[in-house]
Amino acid sequence: MAVKLGVIGGGVMASAIVSRLLAGGTYQSTEILISEPTLSQREALHQQYGVGVTDDNNLAAMSPVLMLAIKPQVFDRVVAQLSPLSNNPQLVLSILAGVKIAQLEGAFPDRAVIRTMPNTPATVGMGITALSAGARVDAAQIELATQIFQAVGEVITVPESLLDAVTGLSGSGPAYIAIAIEALADGGVAAGLPRPIADRLALQTVLGTATLLNESQIHPAQLKDRVTSPGGTTIAGITKLEQAGFRSALIEAVIAAATRSQELGK
Ligand SMILES: NC(=O)C1=CN([C@@H]2O[C@H](COP(=O)(O)OP(=O)(O)OC[C@H]3O[C@@H](n4cnc5c(N)ncnc54)[C@H](OP(=O)(O)O)[C@@H]3O)[C@@H](O)[C@H]2O)C=CC1
Ligand SMILES: O=C(O)[C@@H]1CCC=N1
Structure with a gap:
């Protein structure tokens, strides 16, 4: 053939x-x-x-x-x-x-x-x-x-003008999410969970959250609000994420990867 x-x-x-x-x-x-x-x-x-x-x-x-x-x-x-x-x-x-x-x-x-x-x-x-x-x-x-x-x-x-930004987000993004899953599991271990249980919980949490967002079409901010009880556990965790610059770290990661994609084309 x-x-x-x-x-x-x-x-x-x-x-x-x-x-x-x-x-x-x-x-x-x-x-x-x-x-x-x-x-x-x-x-x-x-x-x-x-x-x-x-x-x-x-x-x-x-x-x-x-x-x-x-x-x-x-x-x-x-x-x-x-x-x-x-x-x-x-x-x-x-x-x-x-x-x-x-x-x-x-x-x-x-x-x-x-x-x-x-x-x-x-x-x-x-x-x-x-x-x-x-x-x-x-x-x-x-x-x-x-x-x-x-x-x-x-x-x-x-348009081609967007492809470097695409590369920074969806091209490189699986690595960022893999690190997030690994770190979530590490957090679980730090909080006392056996490693296999922590790994499973971390992976299924990311998979389930992505599936829920995809199927329900609700905005991520709405889902965050649904999980966050007043005076509860989630807002305590989110406070730490904000202090550590979690959002800006992801934003900066996408921009850095997009910039690197531009450099590779020079
Ligand atoms: N990995 C990813 O997540 C993504 C990658 N890409 C792009 O895909 C491309 C490939 O990436 P990826 O698959 O990860 O890289 P890999 O290194 O896994 O694959 C590249 C392959 O090219 C081979 N190679 C090296 N030199 C030559 C040559 N002279 N002639 C023919 N083949 C050669 C390498 O062989 P050997 O290593 O055996 O020398 C290797 O098997 C990259 O341009 C990347 O930007 C795009 C989207 C996502
Ligand atoms: O890291 C890289 O350069 C390639 C392109 C997108 C994902 N991997």
């Missing part, structure tokens, strides 16, 4: 996206070719997903749809090593933080380019991906990109 999707870089995000594309039937394993320099990773990808693997980026780049899933820091080097012949995909999808559509279009002359920012909950189909299309993209290509990223969760379209 002919390769339909080439992927350059077979790391965390490529694995997450490919696994969901296969699980949802968007592509068959024989239709995907991943280019990855590390032999053990190539073997793991092939064993786990049955996809084609290669250490030759030029082979992956010959596919009609090419997904770039390398680190932004190696983008220039990877592009410089692509031969003009292999530089022939019809549609290039980049998940790279920071790397601008203009850089992508410069690297793939005359090809349609869509810059995206997915996130790691993609692994379980609960991601959210923001797409921003370049000038050469047609409606069918936007539809195809949307279909590909819907395999890993929600898809929204934004």
